[in-house]
Structure formats: structure tokens, C-alpha cells
Amino acid sequence: MKIDAELCIACEECVPYCPMLAISMKDDVAVIDQDECVECGICLRSGSCSVDAFIDEPATWPRQIRAEFSNPTVPHRSTGLAGRGTEEVKTNEVTGRLKPGWLAFAIEFGRPVTGARFRDVDMVAQALAKVGITFEPANPVTALMEDTKTGKIREDVLNEKALSAIIECVFPREKGPAVLKAFQEAVKKIDTVCSVDLADLVEPDEQVPAEKMLNELGISYRINGKTNIGLGRPKFKGGN
Amino acid sequence: MTHTLHRSGTRESLGGDFVFLFMPAFGINNIDSGPKLRKFLEIAQHHNPVNMGDAFYGNQFAKGLDNVMNNIKKDGAVVHAVFDNEEDAAHMLKDVKEADLGPSLVVSGIFDRVQGLCQKNGIHRHAATYSLGIWGKTENLPPDDVLDIITMCGHGMISAARINSVADDVRAGRKSAEDAAKELAKQCDCGVFNPARAAKLLAAMAK
Numbered sequence: 001m002k003i004d005a006e007l008c009i010a011c012e013e014c015v016p017y018c019p020m021l022a023i024s025m026k027d028d029v030a031v032i033d034q035d036e037c038v039e040c041g042i043c044l045r046s047g048s049c050s051v052d053a054f055i056d057e058p059a060t061w062p063r064q065i066r067a068e069f070s071n072p073t074v075p076h077r078s079t080g081l082a083g084r085g086t087e088e089v090k091t092n093e094v095t096g097r098l099k100p101g102w103l104a105f106a107i108e109f110g111r112p113v114t115g116a117r118f119r120d121v122d123m124v125a126q127a128l129a130k131v132g133i134t135f136e137p138a139n140p141v142t143a144l145m146e147d148t149k150t151g152k153i154r155e156d157v158l159n160e161k162a163l164s165a166i167i168e169c170v171f172p173r174e175k176g177p178a179v180l181k182a183f184q185e186a187v188k189k190i191d192t193v194c195s196v197d198l199a200d201l202v203e204p205d206e207q208v209p210a211e212k213m214l215n216e217l218g219i220s221y222r223i224n225g226k227t228n229i230g231l232g233r234p235k236f237k238g239g240n
Numbered sequence: 241m242t243h244t245l246h247r248s249g250t251r252e253s254l255g256g257d258f259v260f261l262f263m264p265a266f267g268i269n270n271i272d273s274g275p276k277l278r279k280f281l282e283i284a285q286h287h288n289p290v291n292m293g294d295a296f297y298g299n300q301f302a303k304g305l306d307n308v309m310n311n312i313k314k315d316g317a318v319v320h321a322v323f324d325n326e327e328d329a330a331h332m333l334k335d336v337k338e339a340d341l342g343p344s345l346v347v348s349g350i351f352d353r354v355q356g357l358c359q360k361n362g363i364h365r366h367a368a369t370y371s372l373g374i375w376g377k378t379e380n381l382p383p384d385d386v387l388d389i390i391t392m393c394g395h396g397m398i399s400a401a402r403i404n405s406v407a408d409d410v411r412a413g414r415k416s417a418e419d420a421a422k423e424l425a426k427q428c429d430c431g432v433f434n435p436a437r438a439a440k441l442l443a444a445m446a447k
Binding site for chain 1: 242243244245246247248251254257261263264265266268269295302333336337340341342343344345346347348349350351352354355358363364365366367368369370371372373374375376377378380381382387390391394395396397398399400401402404405426427429430
């Protein structure tokens with residue numbers, strides 16, 4: 001995103017809308033720091049500019065991935081869906097993506113507020129790959145990997161910045177402690193923040209085994225989260 | 241898409257925050273699901289939603305509710321309805337279960353409250369997704385009161401600066417906390433932002 005200096009009237013209305021704080025005033029004109037801008041488009045969609053000074057031109061590779069990961073109204077090339085993730089367990093009673101005895105783990109880099117460079121995503125993805133997880137094949141970050149066995153992300157995107165990018169993976173429940181330990185070590189080295197989640201199926205007695213595992217590992221979790229109610233149909237055959 | 245997860249806050253504040261997400265599985269039951277998604281939003285309208293939206297189109301505050309209802313794609317979308325109290329959420333869950341529409345329903349909220357709603361309706365939950373919180377350079381984050389509002393838009397469309405700006409407006413008496421919260425809600429495209437809860441948080445910030 002850019003701002004037409006000839007049109008800008010320096011009203012500063014757009015400045016607070018930028019989640020990345022990439023808009024500032026210079027010589028009585030609003031300017032966007034192109035390195036920090038993640039192309040989320042919120043400045044444009046806010047309607048804050050009374051003179052239509054925003055210039056929203058299609059970006060070329062590799063910058064074009066910024067909008068795909070940051071703007072929820074832009075479909076991602078790898079999924080065809082708007083947003084930066086997948087259906088994960090939201091439709092699981094229909095898809096059977098997460099199987100009994102397995103856990104789904106997601107690390108959303110840059111959320112909240114800070115944004116993230118893909119070099120941080122790459123570092124953690126490679127650390128997780130070493131303990132034998134399976135990356136979600138339909139995930140946009142997975143689509144950027146040179147090799148899904150190593151988790152290595154292609155070099156030409158590593159300096160690109162996104163509002164957020166999500167690693168999604170699954171692994172057998174017994175691998176949980178090793179995966180979480182690998183994550184805890186790798187996350188110490190990142191230059192941003194990440195929001196982390198773990199999904200599990202609910203047992204017939206309404207217990208969720210992941211809770212016990214997290215408690216044993218001393219990893220806290222929030223009192224609130226997402227519950228797939230299980231009303232979707234047709235039901236996946238073989239699910240719980 | 242974890243956009244309805246990772247909402248921060250106290251138990252008291254989160255007790256007024258129930259997000260219903262309704263979507264088909266693409267490639268399995270999405271064909272001709274548009275009318276079912278619209279029916280879900282029609283049901284929601286009977287239970288005092290504080291926000292509704294479609295991830296593919298926009299939310300009621302930015303686009304208008306009629307436009308949201310009339311622009312659901314024939315072969316699938318991701319629609320949301322947000323409730324600010326357990327009673328309305330309970331009635332909504334009961335009616336959606338009885339409608340037996342086919343797409344999947346995900347409810348975000350305090351786990352024990354949501355589990356209670358399910359038990360009352362004879363529902364065995366399918367899966368749970370836990371937020372393990374924020375890791376990494378957390379020293380770069382804004383204060384908790386700002387984060388509690390920011391995290392209600394999972395796609396990160398609401399900046400800390402914008403929240404501080406409208407909180408200043410409320411503090412100065414230039415606008416009400418309710419109007420300020422509705423302004424913020426426009427920016428959360430999917431319609432999962434809870435303006436009723438945000439108004440309470442903004443009012444507290446403005447003191």
C-alpha cells in the first residue's frame with residue numbers, strides 16, 4: 001500500500017488504523033514504511049481517507065504473499081480461501097482430518113499486534129520437523145516450504161513480513177511432550193510473538209486427554225477456547 | 241483460521257462473550273450450503289446477537305445486516321453470530337441443533353460454560369481447541385486492557401493505536417463507549433468482534 005503524496009492533505013486520520021504502525025507523517029504528508037507494511041489493507045478499508053489517496057497496486061513475488069497472509073479478504077493461492085489458515089478441526093466431525101489418538105498443534109506468528117517475518121516461522125518449523133510432526137498439507141505456510149520433511153521455507157520469502165502466519169501440524173498424542181518441548185526451545189529465539197493452540201477430540205466421557213497432558217507438562221491454557229459442537233453432517237466414518 | 245480463538249480477558253468479562261461460527265466442509269458439504277448459512281443467521285436474529293458477519297463478505301456494522309444476509313455465497317461461506325450472555329447463547333444452540341442444517345458449528349467461549357450448554361441440549365462435543373496463550377517477545381505487547389479488545393478480532397484488523405484513540409474520545413466525552421465499540425467492530429471484517437464487551441472494556445479504560 002502506498003499514499004499519493006499529491007493527494008494527501010495531511011489530516012492524519014489514517015495513522016492510527018495501521019496495526020503495524022507503518023504510517024507516519026513526513027514533511028506534512030502521510031507515508032507508509034514499505035518494509036513494515038504487511039499489505040493487510042485495513043487503512044484502505046477503514047474509509048479514513050477523504051481524498052482517496054491510498055494506492056493499492058498488485059505486488060509482485062515475493063511481496064505478494066504479504067496480502068495473502070495479512071488481508072482476510074484476499075484468497076490465498078494455496079487454499080483458495082480467504083484467511084491464512086485452514087478449516088483445521090472446525091469441520092472435523094465431517095472431514096475426519098484429526099483422527100482419534102492424534103493432536104493438532106498450531107503456532108500463529110505475529111499474533112497479536114506485532115506481525116512476523118518468515119525467517120522466524122522457518123526456524124520454528126524446522127525445529128518441529130526434527131521431532132516428527134506432519135505439517136498440514138493445505139496450509140499456506142506449508143505451501144512455502146521447500147521440503148515438508150525438514151520444514152525449510154524457501155529463501156526468497158524469509159524477509160517478507162505478514163500480519164500473521166500459521167504453522168499447522170498433527171502428531172500422535174504420545175509425541176506431544178517432545179513436540180511441545182521442541183517448540184518451547186525454538187520459541188526462545190524468535191524476534192516476535194506467537195499465539196499457540198492445541199486441539200484434541202473429546203472422549204465419550206466428555207474428557208479431553210490434551211488437558212491432562214498439558215497439566216502434566218506444566219503448560220497453562222486459557223479458560224476459554226473453541227468447541228466443535230459436532231452437529232455437522234454427513235459424519236466422517238471412523239470418527240468419534 | 242483460528243480467528244475466534246485466543247481472546248484474552250478475565251472470567252467475568254469473557255462470561256459475556258460467546259462466538260458462534262457456522263461453516264460447511266469445503267469439498268464435502270459446501271455445495272448449496274448458502275441457504276443453510278443464511279438460515280443460521282436468521283435463527284441468530286431471534287436471540288439478540290451483538291454482531292453478525294460473513295468472513296467472505298463482511299460484518300453488519302460495515303456492510304449492513306441485509307447485505308450480509310443477501311450476499312452469502314451459494315456454495316459456502318463462514319458465518320458468525322456473537323452473543324453477550326449465556327441465556328441467548330443457550331437458546332441459539334438449542335435452535336441450531338433442532339434446525340439440523342448440516343454445516344459444522346463451533347462455539348468459542350469459556351469451556352465449562354459451553355460444555356454446560358451442550359449438556360443441557362444433550363450434545364456430545366466433538367473437539368476442543370485450547371489457547372496456550374502468547375509466547376515469544378511478549379514485552380512488545382500493549383497493556384492487557386488493550387489486548388483484551390485487540391484479541392476479539394482474530395485477524396488483527398484493529399490496532400492498539402486505534403483503540404487508544406477511541407478510548408481518548410470516550411474519556412473526553414466526544415463519543416459514548418457503545419458508539420466507539422461499534423466503530424471498532426466495523427474493522428473486524430468477519431464479524432466476530434463483540435462490541436457489547438468492548439464497550440465495557442473501553443468504559444473502564446476511559447476512567
